[in-house]
Amino acid sequence: MNLQTPGSAAAQHQPGDGESLPSQGCVERDTYYRREIINMIVKQLEDLIGTEADVDTETWNSRRLLLAKDKLGYSLHDTIIKAGTETYIWYKNHVESVYCVQGRGEIEDLDNGKTYPIKDGTLYVLNGHEKHYLRAEEDMRMICVFNPPVTGKEVHDENGVYPLIVEDDEEQANPITAK
Numbered sequence: 001m002n003l004q005t006p007g008s009a010a011a012q013h014q015p016g017d018g019e020s021l022p023s024q025g026c027v028e029r030d031t032y033y034r035r036e037i038i039n040m041i042v043k044q045l046e047d048l049i050g051t052e053a054d055v056d057t058e059t060w061n062s063r064r065l066l067l068a069k070d071k072l073g074y075s076l077h078d079t080i081i082k083a084g085t086e087t088y089i090w091y092k093n094h095v096e097s098v099y100c101v102q103g104r105g106e107i108e109d110l111d112n113g114k115t116y117p118i119k120d121g122t123l124y125v126l127n128g129h130e131k132h133y134l135r136a137e138e139d140m141r142m143i144c145v146f147n148p149p150v151t152g153k154e155v156h157d158e159n160g161v162y163p164l165i166v167e168d169d170e171e172q173a174n175p176i177t178a179k
Contacts, residue, residue: 041070045078053152059085068149075149081105081136090131094146097125103140108133 043065048054053064059082066076081087081103100122107124108115110131116124118140126132 041066055152058082059087062144064150064152066149067152069151070149073147073149075146075152077142077144077146077150079142079144081134081140081142083136083138086133086135088131088133090129091126091146092129094148094150095125095127095129097123097145099123099143101141101143103136103138105134105136105138105140108135 045063045065048063048065053067055062055064060079061082062077062079064075064077066072066074068075083103100118100120102120103118105118106115107118110133111128116122118124
């Protein structure tokens with residue numbers, strides 16, 4: 001096993017130089033035929049509180065842990081749905097997977113009229129872009145994954161929709177042809 005410290009020659013490795021990758025601290029990943037080195041990402045929720053990654057509205061507070069700029073193909077959010085609220089949402093441009101880790105409430109699927117209880121340990125996936133109401137009896141802490149990833153600039157429009165925003169970064173917009 002070839003363990004290297006940050007800043008060493010192997011840790012400075014660039015894809016395509018014919019050497020093997022260091023085995024600690026980063027991985028090589030093919031992304032649309034483009035090779036890149038991805039370093040491990042480590043974040044603390046407390047470090048995001050009060051930053052632009054901490055989006056607080058009347059009915060929810062979303063702490064955006066991973067965004068499109070992290071280039072993982074998804075975004076990850078730690079979201080609080082506030083007690084006593086009802087929020088209309090429609091992810092027309094995104095698929096969302098949600099896992100409740102705390103609290104109680106319900107989700108009403110407006111496409112089929114069914115209402116499902118939410119409590120600790122409940123997972124729901126909006127893979128059909130369902131229009132829905134989210135109601136919280138008490139604060140609900142939800143871990144949410146979005147695909148495609150959000151940029152962090154999105155806000156729900158008058159229809160409850162997050163617009164599809166593509167980062168201005170040429171590599172993000174077209175990873176196949178970007179250099």
